[in-house]
Amino acid sequence: MPKFSRIFRKFLISYIIILLIPSIAGYMSYRTAIAVTQSVSIENNVTQLRKSQDILERRMAEVEGFTRQLALNQELSVLMNEKGMDEKVNLYGIWKVNNDIKAFSQTNDFLQQFYIYLNNYNVLLTPASSYFQPERYYQSFRYKDLPADEWKRTLLEQTHNREVIPLKPFITNGVQTSVITYIQSLPLDSFSGSARATVVVLIDEKVISSLLSDLKDQYGGWSHISDAQGHTLSLLGMNEADAAKLASDNSFDQMKASQFYNDDLVITIRSKTTGWVYRAGIPRHVLMENANKIKYITWSVTSSALVVGLLVGLWQAYRNSTPMHRLLNVMKEQFGKDAAVGRNEYDFLQGNISNMISNNKRLENELNRQLPLIRDAFLKRLIAGEFRSLEEIAAAAEQANTGLEANTGYTSILQIKGYSGMDNVEILNELSAARFIMKQTVQDLGWLVHMTDLGADRVVVIFEGIASAEDTPNQEIERILNELAEYLFAEYKITIIAAMSNPFTTVMEISHTYEQAKQALEYALHMNRKGVIWFSDARLESDTYYYPLDIELRFISTIRAGDLEEARRILDAIIAQNIENRELSIEMKHQLVGELKGTFLKLLYQKTFQESEIYEVVKNRVTDIQANEEMDAIRQDIDEIMASLCGLIATKKNDHHNKTVEQVMTYIGEMYSDPDLNLYRVAEKVERPEKYISNLFKEVTGMNLSDHLEQVRMDQAANLLKGDTYTVDEIAARVGYNSSHSFRRAFKRVLGVSPSSYRQSTTE
Structure with a gap:
């Protein structure tokens, strides 16, 4: 053209x-x-990291200054220089020193837990009390892996000069935490031999970690503090193994101030005064x-x-x-001259489009090739019970394109017999072919099924969309599976066992019915049965109850989250597994009830419940449960206990949400005149993410935060318009608008009239 x-x-x-x-x-x-x-x-x-470093070093300097103040304390000096146990005990002096040191623990969180050991009296002074037998103090406050005699010998009876012991596990009244220890011998010039007194300050790791919590709360990162020898002083957002791996990795430059490591920006600061190493990691996506x-x-x-x-x-x-x-x-x-014939301008475009189409086809084929692997992974997670909610299952099923839609059906395990214990290459190849034939035959039956391999000789089959109200589906499935077994044996000499579960009524129960199918298969193998074995026909007498650790942990976490319905479902599954599917002895039933009571006692000893007003009531209800009662009565008692605990969690969540919204509304009421006031500023004030504050405010008040801010400004403007002190433009500036035009539009949108008309109407 x-x-x-x-x-x-x-x-x-x-x-x-x-x-x-x-x-x-x-x-x-x-x-x-x-x-x-x-x-x-x-x-x-x-x-920010340097700021945290300065604060921590200043606080440690305060601890050192505290020991120097003790060295100058006249009453303590008198006690240190007395002969001690050879004469009468100076009880007044000890009492006076106790009163002097109380104020330190009340004004400095780094000095909340410390003690002074007087060598001559063999007495240990704390802000709360005095121990004339230090071993009695060690019974309540001790290092986890340090015996009392070694504690006394290494900490109290040796000379220390501004010594810091790295992070160690510490038990306080039965509660384990981790502390770093600052030790100073008195007098300060005690360099050899035995000191007259020893000051020991125990600093909780949580107190140190709180100085670096902004990095984790704001960026979701981690922080680590170590001394000059590499010993850990504080950890936040990571564990000791990760810290050790980072320290030993040759690809990580220990001296570099900032560098990227494993998709984190790692910032390293070394203290010139203490030699401590401050290290923080921030995810790359947050940084960028x-x-x-x-x-x-x-x-x-x-x-x-x-x-x-x-x-x-x-x-x-x-x-x-x-x-x-x-x-x-x-x-x-x-x-009469012909134009020169040039290269067609569409050749290059045509070639690139052809390449793009080819690449797209190749990518589509690759995705189709990997789709069975994604489906198989989804089914394995489904039968393993790794999903926490129906929404999570629906999202994963859609991603895997499984077509899992119905909420009813059965779970089955098909095992190929005759290959147990054989694992050479030829047998594995033969098993692979046999599994393929069996799965293809099941697929050809016309039923809506989902299959995944379970080892070399087993296949898990989920029959979907089959009603369970009558026995007809059971008989139909059994007939088809028997025909399948006969066909496989007649055509390929493959013998199979089909273990069937009870019907499930929701996809959340598939993992439970999978366990039933496993038990039915175990029963069939134990009894050398063939054909189709139903779980209802395979009740095994059991000398043990069913309450595995992972079920208990899920039970606890569900109650802590306040999800009463899911907690009831788990409890029903536990009771059904032990009462309906097992023949427990009286002793085993008592032990099961004891385990359930123990679970709730563990929950009650957590801080959330222990500090609540229902603690004693619920604790008494738990202890009053009698194992010799009927299981329905026990089930009712446990359900009421769960309802109380979940209700407490829901109340705490609502109270916390209401307090946050009240704080937001108070801040808006104070700062509405600031034209730069926005969602970001409000979120920064209450120290919460913007999205969280926006959704929470909408949920509690029923209106958007921006609408509330506008309403507050309009209310204030309406009050100012009732007088003649300010013009409309001045009022616009006073209620946070840079433009009087924007103010007039907003006022008319909210109140229905212009500011001038409103002032005139109030005057009339």
């Missing part, structure tokens, strides 16, 4: 070059902005959040500009090349 001539192409290329020049400049600006944003983010986090916003905006604007510019270039090239092309045609006709 004439409009796509060589002249047209030259015009178009010139326009494209002109279009690319600002695009390249924009790209360079974009790269610079990304680099600056990343640099600022790193600098801000380094500053602002940079990604710039990237998205830049690419969107650039793409739009390129598209618009290209369209304009096409139109300009066509408009400018058409007259010249017509002129050339006229000249060729006049002179």
